[in-house]
Amino acid sequence: MKVFGWRLLFLTVFLLSTYNLHAVAADYSIKIDSGAHNRYGLHYPATYKFKIPSAVRGLIAEYRYSLDDQWNRLPQRSKGDMFNGIDAVRFDYENGFAYASVRFSSRSDVIYLRILDGNGLPVNYTFDSIPLFYDDRRAAVTITLDDYADWTHGDFATALQYLEGYGLHFTLGVMSGQVYSWRQLQDLVDRHGAYLEVASHSSHHPRNAGGYAANGYEAEVIGSRDEIRNGLSFNGHPYIPLYIEPYGYSDSTLESYVSSGGYLVSRGVFSGTAFSAWNPEEGRYDRAPLTYHDYGRANDAQFVLEANAHFDQAVSQGGIYHLMDHPWQGMWQAGTPFLQHLDYIHGRSDIWYVPFGRLYQYHFLQERRGGLTISPADTNEDPSGHSHFTINTDSIGNGSITCTPGTTVDPGTAASCWVAADYGHHITDVTVDGTSQPVASRSTFSYSFDPVMRNHGISASFSPNSYSITFVSGGNGSVTGAASQLIGHGASTTAVTAVPAEGFRFVNWTAPDGFISTDNPLVLTNVAARRTVTANFDASSYFVEFLSSGNGTVSGNTGQTVTRGGATTAVTAIPAQGYHFEAWTSADGLVEKSNPLVLSFVTGNRTLTALFAPDTHTVTTESRGGGRIEPTGPVTIRHDSSTSFTVTPADSFRIASVTGCGGSLSGNTYTTGPITSDCSVSATFAEITHTLTGTVEAGKGTIACATPVTSGQSSSCTVTPAPGFMLVRLTDNGMDRTSEVQDNIYLLPSVTSAHAIAAEFAGDAYTLADAVTAQQQILGRRKVAEKELLRLDVAPLGPDGAPRPDGTVDVADVVIMLRRLVGIITW
Incomplete structure (x- = not known):
């Protein structure tokens, strides 16, 4: 047991010591x-x-x-x-x-x-x-988008939305001299975060050496970098690693400014899928390639096949697939071949999606550059046992010194130091270990220590550049002030004035780099490159404007700039439908009837207005018969307008008809249709008449009335009993008018309406039985029918001896019938 215990203790100590190691x-x-x-x-x-x-x-x-x-x-x-x-x-x-x-x-x-x-x-x-x-991804995908400027912002905003939606990372090539609203670019930077990287694509996008020389290589390459840094906030990382060459153009001067600008790499337009090589003399990577570009092939189905094949090849080689596009060329629409290609390459977990400059920042570390060391945290000495040597750097003014692999160097290894002046400055002196080096006002300088076997020192001083600014006349005028000035970087010129010759005017100042200004006098501020500025003049000219007052248009060049004494081109006034041209007028009292109009010998600014008046038509009136139409006489009406007339008949007259001018009558008002030509309205009136209608029993007599009757006039009806009959009753519109019949004549003194006149007849022969019937009627012993009573009512007799019935049957009627029976009286 003791042996086992000691062994257990020993094993425990060993394991603990091993763990600590x-x-x-x-x-x-x-x-x-x-x-x-x-x-x-x-x-x-x-x-x-x-x-x-x-x-x-x-x-x-x-x-x-x-x-x-x-x-x-x-x-x-x-x-x-x-x-x-x-x-x-x-x-x-x-x-x-x-x-x-x-x-x-x-x-x-x-x-x-x-x-x-x-x-x-x-x-x-x-x-x-x-x-x-x-x-440790299989391959890398990077996308560069060229030509960001204010005028392409909307296209880029659309493109970036699609790219982030696909999970693709990208680099914006910014033309800094064409960006004036940095706020909207900052919004894109903030919105897309880690997906987006900003690169310089020059300041003004020069095409060749002449283009770079116009504004200066330094302004295009280093100036663009500084404009981007000053215009944007990068969340603590303002380094711009990439310069994208406009048109893929490069030359040795451009390369030197890419180096002095501190860019890590530049991008051309040649093809490749590998990293470019490190250039130790320049302190950066050589020009890098791209893999494929679209150049506006938005509707080219072949593009998808080609682009997908290039991507597959880059992946199979374990390389870089670098896609380039100009978003303003219209590729960023749903269903386009370009978006079909993005759909093909996105969403692969074995592919690294990265902005281009960050790809090379990673590669810089991957190649163990910049003095990168990776070691256990407690290792502080060189493995060889020798001390490290130090390269001490000292930069005075606007510039920097960077040494590779660093300022702490292993014995026997090589080191190189890169001296770079800031934008707008140059190197005035470089001293290495106390010895001055020939620099000749260069913006960059490199020095190699090979091998490093002791401590070294390198120092540099820098001064602002000076630029030659020249002011010249483009002809037809002169320039006053200091026409040739030597200005320090960031300073301003003195004022220079453009003076036009007689008969000419100052237009603007221009320069080959795109500068333009209408200031006069002119002061150039913040000078950053040499420049020749030209004052431009042209003959005095005036602006002639042609306007419409309404109800018509003006055809031709309505705003013309005319040289003094010259003439305008023809301008025509075109009236609207229903209007006609009257004259051209201007504020200075000019009245001109010509149409088209050519204004000759122009000597000042002028605005001419075309006046148009409405077309009019004449409406005449005519009345026939008893009545009137108002208004009377010719009436003037605007084209396509309507008017109304009041039609009034005279007493005893009515409106028979009103016609003309496409109108209609409502009550006493006649309204025309839209008037498009001269026309006439005619009103016809007719007398008001009434009809007298007479009715009798067939075969017993007749009634004849004078009809029709003008309203208010008199008329009469003649009542004629047939032989053996006599009139017993006459009604007018249902009223009994028998008593008004005189000598078989019924008189109507003032007819104002229609009359229905009915005459009833009965036999005029009486018998004794008739007299008895009448007597019984009187005594109430017999009820006689009404019509029979009319025949029995014969009293009294009139002056002519004929019966004048009084509406009752009495003794007088019996007496007359008896006297008629015996022939004493007749009628």
Whole structure:
């Protein structure tokens, strides 16, 4: 038991000592030279591959930037997850590797990293390598979008929305000299965050050496970088790693300014799928290629096949698929071949999607440049046992000194230092180990220490550039003031005035670099390049404007600039339907009837207005018969308008008809239709008449009336009994008018309506039986029918001896019938 106890104790001590030995190497430090860190930004996470024990699971990774910081746990991702450009760790337990992706902080040149087990205890792991691509991906996809400016903003906003929707990362090539609303570009930067990177695409997009020379290489390359930095906020990372060459043009002068501008890489338009090589003399990567571009093939179905094939080839080679587009060419619409291609290449977890400049920032670290070291955190000495040597740098003024691999160098190795003046400045002196170097006002200078076997020192001083500014006349005028001036960088010229010759006027100032101004006198401010400014003049001219007063239009050039004494081109006044042209007038009293009009010998600004008046038509009136139509006489009416007339008949007259001018009568008002030509309205009146209608029993007599009767006039009806009959009753409109019949005549003194006149007849021969019937009627002994009573009512007799019935049958009627029977009276 004692032997076993000692053995157990020994084993425990051994295991603990072994654990502590591993713990010594549990923390790793990843260091970068501060000069390289400041020069190249390096804020994109690099992936560090570590070998881990194959039997463990549940590991975690942590990082910090200072020994005083708390440890931060790296988020874990798994194979198949979609993530790009974030701080994360992926444990490949099957193959025994950890892939920790961590970025450098802007406040530190060191990353401390450790891997722990699930209990928070260190594990034994060793650094392996930095994979070619982030998270050890199979291939990389990067997209550059050229020609961002104010005038392309809307196209870019659409393109970026699609790209982020696809999960694709991208780089904007900004033409800084064509950006005036930096706020709207900042909105894109803020909205798309890590998906978006900004690159310089020059200031004014020069096509060739002449284009660069017009504004100056420095202004186009370095000036563009500074305009972007000043115009935008980059959340603490203002480094611009990429210069995109307009038109893919490059020359040696351009290359030198790309280097002095501190760019990490430039992009041409030649093809390739690999990284470009590091250029130690220039302190950057050589020009980089792209893989495929569209150049506006929005409706080319072949594009999808070609682009997909290029992508597949780049992936199969384990390379870079670099797609380039100009969003303003109209490719960013649903269903276009370009979007079909994006749909093909997106969403692959084994592909790294990255902006182009950040691709090269990663590659810079992957190639272990910038003095990058990765070692256990407790290792502070060179493995050879020799001390490190230091290169001391000192820059005075507006410029910088950057050394590679850093300012702390291993003995026997080579180091190179890059001196670069800031934009608008040049190197005035470089001293290496106390010895002045020939620099000849250059903007960049490099010096190599090979091999480094002692400490060295390099210092540089810088001064502002001076630029020649020349003011010239383009003819027909002169320039007063200092026409040739030498101006320091950022300063202003003195005022220069353009003076036109007689008969000419000043137009503007222009320069080959696109500068234009109408200021006069002119002061150039913030001078940053040499420039020749031309004052432009032309003959005095005047503006002649042709307007319409309404109800018509003006055809021809309605706004003309005419040289003094010249003439306008013809302008025509065109009246609207229903109107006619009357005259041209102007504020100075001109009245001109010509149409078309050519205004000759122009001597001043003038506005001429075409006056139009409505077309009119005449409506005449006519009345026939008794009545009137008002208004009378000719009436003037505007074209396509209507008017009304009052039609009034005279007494005893009525309106018979009203016609003409397409009108209609309502009551006493006649309204015309729309008048489009001269016309006449005619009113006809007719007398008002009434009808007298007479009715009798057939065969007993007749009645004849004078009819029709003019209203208010008299008329009469003649009542004629047939032989053997006599009139017993006459009614007019149902009223008994028998007593008004005189000598068989019924008189109507004033007829104002229709009359229905009925005559009733009875036999005029009486018998004794008739007299007896009458007597019985009188005595009430017999009821006689009404019609019979009418025949028996014969009294009294009129002056003519004829009966004048009084409506009753009495003794007088019996007496007359008896006297008629014996022949004493007749009628």
